[in-house]
Amino acid sequence: MTDHPRSGAHDRLVTSLGTSIVTGELPPDSDVDPVALESQFGVSRTAVREALRVLSAKGLVGARPRRGTFVAPREQWALLDPDVLRWRFADRVDGVFLDELGEVRLTVEPTAARLAASRRTDRDLADLEDALAAMRSAGEKDADEQVTADLAFHDALLRAAHNELLLQMSVVIEVGLRLRDQFVHGALTTESADKHAEVLLAVRKQRPKAAETAMRALIEKSIADVEIAKKAI
Structure with a gap:
Protein backbone atom coordinates (compact mmCIF):
# COMPACT_ATOMS: atom_id res chain seq x y z
CA MET A 1 0.00 0.00 0.00
CA THR A 2 1.31 3.44 -0.88
CA ASP A 3 1.55 5.92 1.97
CA HIS A 4 0.00 9.32 1.36
CA PRO A 5 1.82 12.50 2.37
CA ARG A 6 0.14 13.94 5.46
CA SER A 7 -0.19 17.54 6.62
CA GLY A 8 -2.56 19.52 8.78
CA ALA A 9 -4.27 20.99 5.72
CA HIS A 10 -4.46 17.57 4.08
CA ASP A 11 -6.02 16.00 7.18
CA ARG A 12 -8.56 18.80 7.54
CA LEU A 13 -9.60 18.41 3.91
CA VAL A 14 -9.92 14.62 4.16
CA THR A 15 -11.94 14.86 7.37
CA SER A 16 -14.20 17.69 6.21
CA LEU A 17 -14.95 16.20 2.80
CA GLY A 18 -15.29 12.68 4.18
CA THR A 19 -17.72 13.86 6.85
CA SER A 20 -19.77 15.81 4.30
CA ILE A 21 -20.09 12.67 2.19
CA VAL A 22 -20.97 10.09 4.84
CA THR A 23 -23.44 12.38 6.65
CA GLY A 24 -25.30 13.09 3.41
CA GLU A 25 -24.38 16.75 3.04
CA LEU A 26 -22.80 15.70 -0.25
CA PRO A 27 -25.12 12.95 -1.53
CA PRO A 28 -24.05 10.16 -3.90
CA ASP A 29 -23.45 11.27 -7.50
CA SER A 30 -22.68 14.85 -6.42
CA ASP A 31 -19.84 16.46 -8.34
CA VAL A 32 -16.65 17.23 -6.41
CA ASP A 33 -14.77 20.23 -7.83
CA PRO A 34 -11.03 20.03 -7.01
CA VAL A 35 -10.46 23.67 -7.97
CA ALA A 36 -13.23 24.81 -5.63
CA LEU A 37 -11.69 22.73 -2.84
CA GLU A 38 -8.33 24.46 -3.34
CA SER A 39 -10.01 27.82 -2.84
CA GLN A 40 -12.34 26.75 -0.03
CA PHE A 41 -9.62 25.16 2.11
CA GLY A 42 -6.67 27.28 0.98
CA VAL A 43 -4.63 24.24 0.00
CA SER A 44 -2.51 23.27 -2.97
CA ARG A 45 -3.59 21.20 -5.92
CA THR A 46 -1.30 18.44 -4.66
CA ALA A 47 -3.03 18.41 -1.26
CA VAL A 48 -6.45 18.15 -2.93
CA ARG A 49 -5.25 15.35 -5.20
CA GLU A 50 -3.83 13.36 -2.28
CA ALA A 51 -6.98 13.90 -0.20
CA LEU A 52 -9.14 12.60 -3.03
CA ARG A 53 -6.87 9.56 -3.33
CA VAL A 54 -7.45 8.79 0.34
CA LEU A 55 -11.21 9.14 -0.05
CA SER A 56 -11.14 7.06 -3.22
CA ALA A 57 -9.34 4.27 -1.34
CA LYS A 58 -12.22 4.33 1.15
CA GLY A 59 -14.73 4.03 -1.69
CA LEU A 60 -16.22 7.48 -1.09
CA VAL A 61 -15.34 9.16 -4.38
CA GLY A 62 -14.81 8.06 -7.96
CA ALA A 63 -13.73 9.67 -11.20
CA ARG A 64 -14.60 9.25 -14.87
CA PRO A 65 -13.29 10.81 -18.08
CA ARG A 66 -15.28 13.92 -19.02
CA ARG A 67 -17.20 13.63 -15.73
CA GLY A 68 -14.48 14.34 -13.23
CA THR A 69 -14.66 13.49 -9.54
CA PHE A 70 -17.97 12.59 -7.91
CA VAL A 71 -19.38 11.06 -4.73
CA ALA A 72 -19.53 7.29 -5.15
CA PRO A 73 -22.68 5.21 -4.53
CA ARG A 74 -23.13 4.25 -0.89
CA GLU A 75 -22.76 0.54 -1.63
CA GLN A 76 -19.15 1.21 -2.63
CA TRP A 77 -18.22 2.87 0.65
CA ALA A 78 -15.88 1.08 3.05
CA LEU A 79 -18.39 1.29 5.90
CA LEU A 80 -16.12 -0.61 8.30
CA ASP A 81 -13.20 1.75 7.73
CA PRO A 82 -12.30 3.42 11.07
CA ASP A 83 -12.36 6.93 9.59
CA VAL A 84 -15.67 6.36 7.81
CA LEU A 85 -17.22 5.10 11.04
CA ARG A 86 -15.97 8.11 13.00
CA TRP A 87 -17.09 10.59 10.35
CA ARG A 88 -20.52 9.03 10.14
CA PHE A 89 -21.20 9.58 13.84
CA ALA A 90 -19.04 12.61 14.61
CA ASP A 91 -21.90 14.78 15.86
CA ARG A 92 -24.82 12.45 16.36
Missing part, protein backbone atom coordinates in the same frame (compact mmCIF):
# COMPACT_ATOMS: atom_id res chain seq x y z
CA VAL A 93 -25.92 9.09 17.68
CA ASP A 94 -27.58 6.90 15.07
CA GLY A 95 -30.24 4.56 16.48
CA VAL A 96 -30.40 2.58 13.24
CA PHE A 97 -26.66 1.93 13.38
CA LEU A 98 -26.95 0.80 16.99
CA ASP A 99 -29.62 -1.69 15.89
CA GLU A 100 -27.34 -2.97 13.14
CA LEU A 101 -24.43 -3.09 15.56
CA GLY A 102 -26.47 -5.28 17.90
CA GLU A 103 -27.15 -7.70 15.06
CA VAL A 104 -23.46 -7.83 14.13
CA ARG A 105 -22.40 -8.31 17.73
CA LEU A 106 -24.85 -11.18 18.18
CA THR A 107 -23.26 -12.81 15.15
CA VAL A 108 -19.62 -12.18 16.06
CA GLU A 109 -19.04 -12.00 19.80
CA PRO A 110 -20.75 -15.19 21.03
CA THR A 111 -18.65 -17.08 18.48
CA ALA A 112 -15.54 -15.24 19.67
CA ALA A 113 -16.35 -16.18 23.27
CA ARG A 114 -16.80 -19.83 22.31
CA LEU A 115 -13.45 -19.86 20.51
CA ALA A 116 -11.76 -17.97 23.35
CA ALA A 117 -12.86 -20.63 25.82
CA SER A 118 -11.02 -23.22 23.74
CA ARG A 119 -7.98 -21.19 22.71
CA ARG A 120 -7.27 -18.65 25.45
CA THR A 121 -3.79 -18.37 26.90
CA ASP A 122 -2.76 -17.30 30.38
CA ARG A 123 -1.98 -13.86 28.96
CA ASP A 124 -5.46 -13.66 27.45
CA LEU A 125 -6.99 -14.46 30.82
CA ALA A 126 -4.87 -11.82 32.51
CA ASP A 127 -6.01 -9.19 30.01
CA LEU A 128 -9.67 -10.12 30.53
CA GLU A 129 -9.27 -10.10 34.31
CA ASP A 130 -7.55 -6.70 34.24
CA ALA A 131 -10.34 -5.24 32.12
CA LEU A 132 -13.05 -6.62 34.40
CA ALA A 133 -11.23 -5.28 37.47
CA ALA A 134 -11.08 -1.86 35.82
CA MET A 135 -14.82 -2.02 35.11
CA ARG A 136 -15.58 -2.75 38.76
CA SER A 137 -13.14 -0.09 39.94
CA ALA A 138 -14.76 2.56 37.77
CA GLY A 139 -18.15 1.71 39.24
CA GLU A 140 -20.95 3.92 38.00
CA LYS A 141 -19.24 7.27 38.63
CA ASP A 142 -16.53 7.62 35.98
CA ALA A 143 -18.13 7.22 32.54
CA ASP A 144 -14.86 7.55 30.62
CA GLU A 145 -13.14 4.85 32.66
CA GLN A 146 -16.22 2.65 32.32
CA VAL A 147 -16.12 2.83 28.54
CA THR A 148 -12.35 2.35 28.37
CA ALA A 149 -12.56 -0.76 30.55
CA ASP A 150 -15.55 -2.14 28.62
CA LEU A 151 -13.72 -1.69 25.33
CA ALA A 152 -10.63 -3.36 26.77
CA PHE A 153 -12.68 -6.40 27.80
CA HIS A 154 -14.31 -6.87 24.41
CA ASP A 155 -11.00 -6.31 22.62
CA ALA A 156 -9.29 -8.85 24.86
CA LEU A 157 -12.05 -11.36 24.17
CA LEU A 158 -11.67 -11.00 20.41
CA ARG A 159 -7.90 -11.41 20.77
CA ALA A 160 -8.39 -14.51 22.91
CA ALA A 161 -10.30 -16.13 20.04
CA HIS A 162 -7.03 -16.08 18.04
CA ASN A 163 -8.81 -15.47 14.75
CA GLU A 164 -7.42 -12.58 12.71
CA LEU A 165 -10.64 -12.03 10.79
CA LEU A 166 -12.74 -11.79 13.94
CA LEU A 167 -10.22 -9.35 15.37
CA GLN A 168 -10.89 -7.00 12.45
CA MET A 169 -14.35 -6.44 13.91
CA SER A 170 -12.87 -4.70 16.94
CA VAL A 171 -12.99 -1.27 15.30
CA VAL A 172 -16.72 -1.63 14.60
CA ILE A 173 -17.40 -2.75 18.15
CA GLU A 174 -15.29 0.08 19.58
CA VAL A 175 -17.13 2.80 17.66
CA GLY A 176 -20.45 1.16 18.42
CA LEU A 177 -19.82 0.87 22.15
CA ARG A 178 -18.79 4.51 22.37
CA LEU A 179 -21.98 5.50 20.57
CA ARG A 180 -24.06 3.27 22.80
CA ASP A 181 -22.59 4.97 25.85
CA GLN A 182 -23.71 8.34 24.47
CA PHE A 183 -27.14 6.91 23.78
CA VAL A 184 -27.60 4.88 26.96
CA HIS A 185 -26.21 7.02 29.76
CA GLY A 186 -24.80 4.98 32.62
CA ALA A 187 -24.86 1.82 30.51
CA LEU A 188 -22.22 0.04 32.58
CA THR A 189 -23.79 -0.92 35.89
CA THR A 190 -22.89 -3.51 38.51
CA GLU A 191 -25.22 -5.89 36.69
CA SER A 192 -23.26 -5.29 33.47
CA ALA A 193 -19.96 -6.04 35.20
CA ASP A 194 -21.46 -9.24 36.60
CA LYS A 195 -22.49 -10.35 33.11
CA HIS A 196 -18.95 -9.74 31.87
CA ALA A 197 -17.72 -11.80 34.82
CA GLU A 198 -19.92 -14.71 33.71
CA VAL A 199 -18.26 -14.62 30.30
CA LEU A 200 -14.82 -14.53 31.89
CA LEU A 201 -15.62 -17.44 34.20
CA ALA A 202 -16.70 -19.63 31.29
CA VAL A 203 -13.59 -18.69 29.31
CA ARG A 204 -11.35 -19.35 32.32
CA LYS A 205 -12.91 -22.79 32.88
CA GLN A 206 -12.72 -23.53 29.14
CA ARG A 207 -16.45 -24.08 28.71
CA PRO A 208 -17.13 -23.00 25.11
CA LYS A 209 -20.91 -23.38 25.14
CA ALA A 210 -21.27 -21.57 28.45
CA ALA A 211 -19.05 -18.74 27.20
CA GLU A 212 -21.11 -18.41 24.05
CA THR A 213 -24.37 -18.35 26.03
CA ALA A 214 -23.06 -15.81 28.54
CA MET A 215 -21.86 -13.47 25.82
CA ARG A 216 -25.15 -13.72 23.98
CA ALA A 217 -27.01 -12.79 27.18
CA LEU A 218 -24.69 -9.83 27.72
CA ILE A 219 -25.29 -8.47 24.23
CA GLU A 220 -29.04 -9.05 24.40
CA LYS A 221 -29.10 -6.97 27.59
CA SER A 222 -27.17 -4.21 25.81
CA ILE A 223 -29.67 -4.29 22.93
CA ALA A 224 -32.56 -4.08 25.39
CA ASP A 225 -30.96 -1.04 27.06
CA VAL A 226 -30.73 0.70 23.69
CA GLU A 227 -34.39 -0.02 22.97
CA ILE A 228 -35.42 1.45 26.33
CA ALA A 229 -33.35 4.57 25.65
CA LYS A 230 -34.88 4.98 22.18
CA LYS A 231 -38.40 4.89 23.63
CA ALA A 232 -37.46 7.56 26.16
CA ILE A 233 -36.49 10.06 23.46
Whole structure:
Protein backbone atom coordinates (compact mmCIF):
# COMPACT_ATOMS: atom_id res chain seq x y z
CA MET A 1 0.00 0.00 0.00
CA THR A 2 1.31 3.44 -0.88
CA ASP A 3 1.55 5.92 1.97
CA HIS A 4 0.00 9.32 1.36
CA PRO A 5 1.82 12.50 2.37
CA ARG A 6 0.14 13.94 5.46
CA SER A 7 -0.19 17.54 6.62
CA GLY A 8 -2.56 19.52 8.78
CA ALA A 9 -4.27 20.99 5.72
CA HIS A 10 -4.46 17.57 4.08
CA ASP A 11 -6.02 16.00 7.18
CA ARG A 12 -8.56 18.80 7.54
CA LEU A 13 -9.60 18.41 3.91
CA VAL A 14 -9.92 14.62 4.16
CA THR A 15 -11.94 14.86 7.37
CA SER A 16 -14.20 17.69 6.21
CA LEU A 17 -14.95 16.20 2.80
CA GLY A 18 -15.29 12.68 4.18
CA THR A 19 -17.72 13.86 6.85
CA SER A 20 -19.77 15.81 4.30
CA ILE A 21 -20.09 12.67 2.19
CA VAL A 22 -20.97 10.09 4.84
CA THR A 23 -23.44 12.38 6.65
CA GLY A 24 -25.30 13.09 3.41
CA GLU A 25 -24.38 16.75 3.04
CA LEU A 26 -22.80 15.70 -0.25
CA PRO A 27 -25.12 12.95 -1.53
CA PRO A 28 -24.05 10.16 -3.90
CA ASP A 29 -23.45 11.27 -7.50
CA SER A 30 -22.68 14.85 -6.42
CA ASP A 31 -19.84 16.46 -8.34
CA VAL A 32 -16.65 17.23 -6.41
CA ASP A 33 -14.77 20.23 -7.83
CA PRO A 34 -11.03 20.03 -7.01
CA VAL A 35 -10.46 23.67 -7.97
CA ALA A 36 -13.23 24.81 -5.63
CA LEU A 37 -11.69 22.73 -2.84
CA GLU A 38 -8.33 24.46 -3.34
CA SER A 39 -10.01 27.82 -2.84
CA GLN A 40 -12.34 26.75 -0.03
CA PHE A 41 -9.62 25.16 2.11
CA GLY A 42 -6.67 27.28 0.98
CA VAL A 43 -4.63 24.24 0.00
CA SER A 44 -2.51 23.27 -2.97
CA ARG A 45 -3.59 21.20 -5.92
CA THR A 46 -1.30 18.44 -4.66
CA ALA A 47 -3.03 18.41 -1.26
CA VAL A 48 -6.45 18.15 -2.93
CA ARG A 49 -5.25 15.35 -5.20
CA GLU A 50 -3.83 13.36 -2.28
CA ALA A 51 -6.98 13.90 -0.20
CA LEU A 52 -9.14 12.60 -3.03
CA ARG A 53 -6.87 9.56 -3.33
CA VAL A 54 -7.45 8.79 0.34
CA LEU A 55 -11.21 9.14 -0.05
CA SER A 56 -11.14 7.06 -3.22
CA ALA A 57 -9.34 4.27 -1.34
CA LYS A 58 -12.22 4.33 1.15
CA GLY A 59 -14.73 4.03 -1.69
CA LEU A 60 -16.22 7.48 -1.09
CA VAL A 61 -15.34 9.16 -4.38
CA GLY A 62 -14.81 8.06 -7.96
CA ALA A 63 -13.73 9.67 -11.20
CA ARG A 64 -14.60 9.25 -14.87
CA PRO A 65 -13.29 10.81 -18.08
CA ARG A 66 -15.28 13.92 -19.02
CA ARG A 67 -17.20 13.63 -15.73
CA GLY A 68 -14.48 14.34 -13.23
CA THR A 69 -14.66 13.49 -9.54
CA PHE A 70 -17.97 12.59 -7.91
CA VAL A 71 -19.38 11.06 -4.73
CA ALA A 72 -19.53 7.29 -5.15
CA PRO A 73 -22.68 5.21 -4.53
CA ARG A 74 -23.13 4.25 -0.89
CA GLU A 75 -22.76 0.54 -1.63
CA GLN A 76 -19.15 1.21 -2.63
CA TRP A 77 -18.22 2.87 0.65
CA ALA A 78 -15.88 1.08 3.05
CA LEU A 79 -18.39 1.29 5.90
CA LEU A 80 -16.12 -0.61 8.30
CA ASP A 81 -13.20 1.75 7.73
CA PRO A 82 -12.30 3.42 11.07
CA ASP A 83 -12.36 6.93 9.59
CA VAL A 84 -15.67 6.36 7.81
CA LEU A 85 -17.22 5.10 11.04
CA ARG A 86 -15.97 8.11 13.00
CA TRP A 87 -17.09 10.59 10.35
CA ARG A 88 -20.52 9.03 10.14
CA PHE A 89 -21.20 9.58 13.84
CA ALA A 90 -19.04 12.61 14.61
CA ASP A 91 -21.90 14.78 15.86
CA ARG A 92 -24.82 12.45 16.36
CA VAL A 93 -25.92 9.09 17.68
CA ASP A 94 -27.58 6.90 15.07
CA GLY A 95 -30.24 4.56 16.48
CA VAL A 96 -30.40 2.58 13.24
CA PHE A 97 -26.66 1.93 13.38
CA LEU A 98 -26.95 0.80 16.99
CA ASP A 99 -29.62 -1.69 15.89
CA GLU A 100 -27.34 -2.97 13.14
CA LEU A 101 -24.43 -3.09 15.56
CA GLY A 102 -26.47 -5.28 17.90
CA GLU A 103 -27.15 -7.70 15.06
CA VAL A 104 -23.46 -7.83 14.13
CA ARG A 105 -22.40 -8.31 17.73
CA LEU A 106 -24.85 -11.18 18.18
CA THR A 107 -23.26 -12.81 15.15
CA VAL A 108 -19.62 -12.18 16.06
CA GLU A 109 -19.04 -12.00 19.80
CA PRO A 110 -20.75 -15.19 21.03
CA THR A 111 -18.65 -17.08 18.48
CA ALA A 112 -15.54 -15.24 19.67
CA ALA A 113 -16.35 -16.18 23.27
CA ARG A 114 -16.80 -19.83 22.31
CA LEU A 115 -13.45 -19.86 20.51
CA ALA A 116 -11.76 -17.97 23.35
CA ALA A 117 -12.86 -20.63 25.82
CA SER A 118 -11.02 -23.22 23.74
CA ARG A 119 -7.98 -21.19 22.71
CA ARG A 120 -7.27 -18.65 25.45
CA THR A 121 -3.79 -18.37 26.90
CA ASP A 122 -2.76 -17.30 30.38
CA ARG A 123 -1.98 -13.86 28.96
CA ASP A 124 -5.46 -13.66 27.45
CA LEU A 125 -6.99 -14.46 30.82
CA ALA A 126 -4.87 -11.82 32.51
CA ASP A 127 -6.01 -9.19 30.01
CA LEU A 128 -9.67 -10.12 30.53
CA GLU A 129 -9.27 -10.10 34.31
CA ASP A 130 -7.55 -6.70 34.24
CA ALA A 131 -10.34 -5.24 32.12
CA LEU A 132 -13.05 -6.62 34.40
CA ALA A 133 -11.23 -5.28 37.47
CA ALA A 134 -11.08 -1.86 35.82
CA MET A 135 -14.82 -2.02 35.11
CA ARG A 136 -15.58 -2.75 38.76
CA SER A 137 -13.14 -0.09 39.94
CA ALA A 138 -14.76 2.56 37.77
CA GLY A 139 -18.15 1.71 39.24
CA GLU A 140 -20.95 3.92 38.00
CA LYS A 141 -19.24 7.27 38.63
CA ASP A 142 -16.53 7.62 35.98
CA ALA A 143 -18.13 7.22 32.54
CA ASP A 144 -14.86 7.55 30.62
CA GLU A 145 -13.14 4.85 32.66
CA GLN A 146 -16.22 2.65 32.32
CA VAL A 147 -16.12 2.83 28.54
CA THR A 148 -12.35 2.35 28.37
CA ALA A 149 -12.56 -0.76 30.55
CA ASP A 150 -15.55 -2.14 28.62
CA LEU A 151 -13.72 -1.69 25.33
CA ALA A 152 -10.63 -3.36 26.77
CA PHE A 153 -12.68 -6.40 27.80
CA HIS A 154 -14.31 -6.87 24.41
CA ASP A 155 -11.00 -6.31 22.62
CA ALA A 156 -9.29 -8.85 24.86
CA LEU A 157 -12.05 -11.36 24.17
CA LEU A 158 -11.67 -11.00 20.41
CA ARG A 159 -7.90 -11.41 20.77
CA ALA A 160 -8.39 -14.51 22.91
CA ALA A 161 -10.30 -16.13 20.04
CA HIS A 162 -7.03 -16.08 18.04
CA ASN A 163 -8.81 -15.47 14.75
CA GLU A 164 -7.42 -12.58 12.71
CA LEU A 165 -10.64 -12.03 10.79
CA LEU A 166 -12.74 -11.79 13.94
CA LEU A 167 -10.22 -9.35 15.37
CA GLN A 168 -10.89 -7.00 12.45
CA MET A 169 -14.35 -6.44 13.91
CA SER A 170 -12.87 -4.70 16.94
CA VAL A 171 -12.99 -1.27 15.30
CA VAL A 172 -16.72 -1.63 14.60
CA ILE A 173 -17.40 -2.75 18.15
CA GLU A 174 -15.29 0.08 19.58
CA VAL A 175 -17.13 2.80 17.66
CA GLY A 176 -20.45 1.16 18.42
CA LEU A 177 -19.82 0.87 22.15
CA ARG A 178 -18.79 4.51 22.37
CA LEU A 179 -21.98 5.50 20.57
CA ARG A 180 -24.06 3.27 22.80
CA ASP A 181 -22.59 4.97 25.85
CA GLN A 182 -23.71 8.34 24.47
CA PHE A 183 -27.14 6.91 23.78
CA VAL A 184 -27.60 4.88 26.96
CA HIS A 185 -26.21 7.02 29.76
CA GLY A 186 -24.80 4.98 32.62
CA ALA A 187 -24.86 1.82 30.51
CA LEU A 188 -22.22 0.04 32.58
CA THR A 189 -23.79 -0.92 35.89
CA THR A 190 -22.89 -3.51 38.51
CA GLU A 191 -25.22 -5.89 36.69
CA SER A 192 -23.26 -5.29 33.47
CA ALA A 193 -19.96 -6.04 35.20
CA ASP A 194 -21.46 -9.24 36.60
CA LYS A 195 -22.49 -10.35 33.11
CA HIS A 196 -18.95 -9.74 31.87
CA ALA A 197 -17.72 -11.80 34.82
CA GLU A 198 -19.92 -14.71 33.71
CA VAL A 199 -18.26 -14.62 30.30
CA LEU A 200 -14.82 -14.53 31.89
CA LEU A 201 -15.62 -17.44 34.20
CA ALA A 202 -16.70 -19.63 31.29
CA VAL A 203 -13.59 -18.69 29.31
CA ARG A 204 -11.35 -19.35 32.32
CA LYS A 205 -12.91 -22.79 32.88
CA GLN A 206 -12.72 -23.53 29.14
CA ARG A 207 -16.45 -24.08 28.71
CA PRO A 208 -17.13 -23.00 25.11
CA LYS A 209 -20.91 -23.38 25.14
CA ALA A 210 -21.27 -21.57 28.45
CA ALA A 211 -19.05 -18.74 27.20
CA GLU A 212 -21.11 -18.41 24.05
CA THR A 213 -24.37 -18.35 26.03
CA ALA A 214 -23.06 -15.81 28.54
CA MET A 215 -21.86 -13.47 25.82
CA ARG A 216 -25.15 -13.72 23.98
CA ALA A 217 -27.01 -12.79 27.18
CA LEU A 218 -24.69 -9.83 27.72
CA ILE A 219 -25.29 -8.47 24.23
CA GLU A 220 -29.04 -9.05 24.40
CA LYS A 221 -29.10 -6.97 27.59
CA SER A 222 -27.17 -4.21 25.81
CA ILE A 223 -29.67 -4.29 22.93
CA ALA A 224 -32.56 -4.08 25.39
CA ASP A 225 -30.96 -1.04 27.06
CA VAL A 226 -30.73 0.70 23.69
CA GLU A 227 -34.39 -0.02 22.97
CA ILE A 228 -35.42 1.45 26.33
CA ALA A 229 -33.35 4.57 25.65
CA LYS A 230 -34.88 4.98 22.18
CA LYS A 231 -38.40 4.89 23.63
CA ALA A 232 -37.46 7.56 26.16
CA ILE A 233 -36.49 10.06 23.46
